[in-house]
Amino acid sequence: MESKPNIQDVANLANVSIATVSRVINNQGGVRKVTEERILKAIKELGYIRSAAARTMKLKETNTIGVIVPDIKNPFFPLVMAGIEQKAREKEYFTILSSTNESPKIEEEIVKNFIERGVDGVIITTANENGDHLKLLEEQGIPVVAVDRSIKKLEVDTVLVDNKKGAYQAVQQLILQGHEKISIICGPLNTTPGLERYLGYQQALADYKIDLDDRYVIQGDFGEQSGYQCTEKLFGLDEKPTAIFSSNNMMTIGCMKALEDLNWRLGSEVSFIGFDDVDIATFLNPKLSVVARPMNSIGEIAFLLLHERIGLKGNLPKREYSLAPELKIRQSCRLVNQTF
Amino acid sequence: MESKPNIQDVANLANVSIATVSRVINNQGGVRKVTEERILKAIKELGYIRSAAARTMKLKETNTIGVIVPDIKNPFFPLVMAGIEQKAREKEYFTILSSTNESPKIEEEIVKNFIERGVDGVIITTANENGDHLKLLEEQGIPVVAVDRSIKKLEVDTVLVDNKKGAYQAVQQLILQGHEKISIICGPLNTTPGLERYLGYQQALADYKIDLDDRYVIQGDFGEQSGYQCTEKLFGLDEKPTAIFSSNNMMTIGCMKALEDLNWRLGSEVSFIGFDDVDIATFLNPKLSVVARPMNSIGEIAFLLLHERIGLKGNLPKREYSLAPELKIRQSCRLVNQTF
């Protein structure tokens, strides 16, 4: 085939008008059986595939949703993505994914590009919760669902896990085992998960009348490297913590690497709970206790919320969906009196 | 803003013709400074964003490439994807990603959808190496680059790792340590990586005059579950293997879980090397030896090859790029006489 055939080519070959071809392509009925077959044959013969661009121009809808994540290499997001895709496919929606690398600038480009492409909706874990750069979406009337991180300046549906509760439970568990010198490796406090997990930590300490010690609150950036470095810092403290709570999966991995390199013995010398389950959790010795999140459900719910909005075009109130995390106690947290 | 503004709205507001607006949007010059500013102001005021659909219709290019992977949950692919995206962004290309779940049927739908959308090229790890369903792409003159798995019925550029060599080195290592009862957990033999890794295994045994024992050749499907089950089967053998080579990352994880559940002691009772590095590798005790692949480079090269083709439209000969894997020897393979 030389250049791509269009609907006119099909019509010519089948000896009908383009309107009739269109009817067949879109299964609208009202076409005589024989005619339809002739058209189908022509389509096959030419290898005709309709142009989404032309179609979009008429219909103003693409049946496509855009997904924006900050770091495709963080396994959390592919898992959420899988949930989104699954539901999307059921509703005959198509999904396109882009990763911002945590850069608000790239995120803005992607948003603009998604709008150009006419996505019907966007699911986003933003690199900048402030949300100014997302105003564009609002202006265009494109529904947005925020996942994992909320968006300040935008009234959008949000799917979160109860971060505070998850962190609270983890720290509570450590406290109940007798720990008092409990450190938190924080995520960025200008992100929802970073802040809320810190708040959970704080709350747990307060509820059990343990003074918050600034030396034990240490600032990471959700990256593996920073988990490593934070752990090193904690190890360098005169009075080392007896327990560590890590605010996300990547930092947990970095933390584990550091523990090993520092020969700081997990479980016996330092108890540990991390936010988010990780592959390595059950392979470590002792096995890692974690706060687990239902990634697949998060994705599914995000799509469902978005889909409702796309259907309506009207004004649903802003909805917030909060899923319960699950504390999985394995072996990496020990009674403190077993520590020495 | 009520409904999306178009180029005409901008032209009206700025009191010029749409042609002039178009010139400004596309930085074509030849517009008086003041006029340009007026137009820019109008664009900002209206929040105008040009329609990709309309643009594509005229230009027949989208500056978009499609990426198709079989399983977005396998960390290998996000890593490759990161390499692709990085290079793509440099060349101002945009990337859309879809996952087939290893279903050729879904893959076909995605391909069709990508064509409808007018992607300028496709990078694919196909769920069906036969490739009949990809003929469409060829017919439409859309360049394709195959990654990790080649495509039989299509003349396309391919980026592979030297699977056979990687497997060979792994098995050789085991042999040199004195192992003779070496098992392979195969991937599907109708896939390039599945087959080639098996061939490497076979070759190594042959070169070292070790008879291939069918009981030790066991068939998995690249999934975690199957890694688990295969390991169970091996454990059930009267004469257990003293070493296992696993053909991919997910099966390696399943295998490790099984080893633990079976209390089959890694390193001491059974040596192990896996294809593909995994997060858990360095956390296991002993640490896992693996054949590692340069995922990021694979992605980068795939995009570069594709980009060349998109530029040319002409007939480059089919190219095959084979990257060298790296055998990372850690601790999970031991001299066989240390085994007992």
Added chain:
DNA sequence: TTGAAAGCGCTAACAA
């Protein structure tokens, strides 16, 4: 430096 107008491939309203 600017504008008028054709046409990209499609859908759908209207006509036959």
Added chain:
DNA sequence: TTGTTAGCGCTTTCAA
């Protein structure tokens, strides 16, 4: 049951 035709929003040629 089928065909004619008007746009959708844009780029680009040609003319002014």
